[in-house]
Amino acid sequence: METTYTISDNENRVYLNKISNSIRDLNSTTDTTLFVHQMVSLSESLSNFDRNLGNSFPDIDENAQDPTYFIAAYFDTKNIVESIWVYRIVRSLTRYILLSDKFYETRDDKYAFLAKQVQKSINEFLRTKYDAQHLIYSIDYSLNQFSAFWKFERIIERRILKNYTFTYTEIRNFNLSKSLDARLVYSKVLDAKLPSFNENVALVLHYNQALLDIQDDWEDIEDDIREDMPNIFVMAAVNNIPYDRIKKSNHDAMRKLVLRGTTSELFVRLINELQALSKSISIPENFAFLKFLSDRYADNLRGKLSSTNI
Numbered sequence: 001m002e003t004t005y006t007i008s009d010n011e012n013r014v015y016l017n018k019i020s021n022s023i024r025d026l027n028s029t030t031d032t033t034l035f036v037h038q039m040v041s042l043s044e045s046l047s048n049f050d051r052n053l054g055n056s057f058p059d060i061d062e063n064a065q066d067p068t069y070f071i072a073a074y075f076d077t078k079n080i081v082e083s084i085w086v087y088r089i090v091r092s093l094t095r096y097i098l099l100s101d102k103f104y105e106t107r108d109d110k111y112a113f114l115a116k117q118v119q120k121s122i123n124e125f126l127r128t129k130y131d132a133q134h135l136i137y138s139i140d141y142s143l144n145q146f147s148a149f150w151k152f153e154r155i156i157e158r159r160i161l162k163n164y165t166f167t168y169t170e171i172r173n174f175n176l177s178k179s180l181d182a183r184l185v186y187s188k189v190l191d192a193k194l195p196s197f198n199e200n201v202a203l204v205l206h207y208n209q210a211l212l213d214i215q216d217d218w219e220d221i222e223d224d225i226r227e228d229m230p231n232i233f234v235m236a237a238v239n240n241i242p243y244d245r246i247k248k249s250n251h252d253a254m255r256k257l258v259l260r261g262t263t264s265e266l267f268v269r270l271i272n273e274l275q276a277l278s279k280s281i282s283i284p285e286n287f288a289f290l291k292f293l294s295d296r297y298a299d300n301l302r303g304k305l306s307s308t309n310i
Contacts, residue, residue, distance in 0.1 A: 018045040019084075023074050026289075035289065036296055043067045046087055066094075068205070068293070069186060076194040076286040086193055090186045092122050093139070097146070097181050104150040105229060119143070135192045142184045149177050156230040163242045166235040172270055175210050175232055182209035196284040204290045207278045211297035214271065218304060222254045237261030264305040271301050 022042035026035060046067055070087035074080060096118045103111035122139070126132045156174055159166070166174075183206035190197045217224070217231045224231035225247060237246065241261035249257055278294035 019049060020080060023071070023080070023083075026071060033296075035292060039067055039071070042070070046070060046084075049084075068208070068290070069190065071289065072190060072197075072201070072287055073194060075289065076196045076284075082193060086189055089122065089126075089189050092118055093143075093185055093189070096122070096143070097185070100147075100150070104153065105227060132192065135188065138188045138192070139185065142188055146181050146184050149180065152177055153230055156235070157228060160230060160234060160238060160243050161228060163238055163244065165239040168266060168269070171232050171235050171266070172273070174230065174235065175213060175270065176206070179206055179209035179213045182206045196286050198284070200281045200283045201287050201290070203281055204278050204283055204287070204294065207274045208290060208294055208297060210274050211271065211294065211301060214267065214301055215297070215304075218301070221258055222251055225254050225258075233258050233262060233267075236263075236266055259308060267305055268302060271298050274298070 019042065022038060022045055025038050026042065043066070067087070069090040070083050073083035073086035077083065096115050099111045099115035099118060102108070103115060119140075123136050126136050152174075183202045187197075187202035187205055190201070214232065217233055220229075221231060221233055223229075225234060228247075234243070234246070237258040237260075239261065241257055246254060246257045246261075275294055275298040278291055283290065
């Protein structure tokens, strides 16, 4: 994993200037809508910079472009080089998680091999260029902890296929388990680098990721059904409509059946709970933007539910 930040050509300077301008705009923004729009612009600049350094997995990186950790690092250190370091380590860890997830979905050894290569490159960089053996141990331990989720996911998958029903608590626990990588894995990088970071920040990152995972499940209903992958909206629907009936329906009917089988109250309850948990936690001022994001994600999800009248 090449993570050298010596700028040797005009193209890299352009990308860094764009990143610097974006983070400056973010730092002066109080409007949450504008903040999110500027995050999108920053994400594109970081992705282009990263791609220019030749470290891309195009199919995977499409889902690994969250600039949150870069912003957190910059707001706490005011150091763009340190922030890019955090961004690239977290992004590489995200690649590992997504590649591993793909392996457990498909059982294609290619993805397991790529995931191991990503982990090896992270460890080599931390060992030879950063001398951070303690962080290597911490990350390896955290990845092993998170790997239990994929076993849990298989259990949920088997239950869905057998038309078992799920309680609110089970749906909530699945959502929180799925998003635990934010707290277990990525937060370790922030903990190692940021002076103001603490466990409360990791909790808010976890709840924000849980809200984003609800949105992902909302968008992936049809894909998850086709691949028999657990999805919290499907988990709620099978309480009222057998999964085999949902599975046999055509693409256009799948979402309608799932939404007919559930109620918005269940998911509004989960969204409200995650938002309230985020609000209740005291975090350093440098990370206050994370709570703005909690509100934004929650409002966006409630809007989606309301617009479909489930």
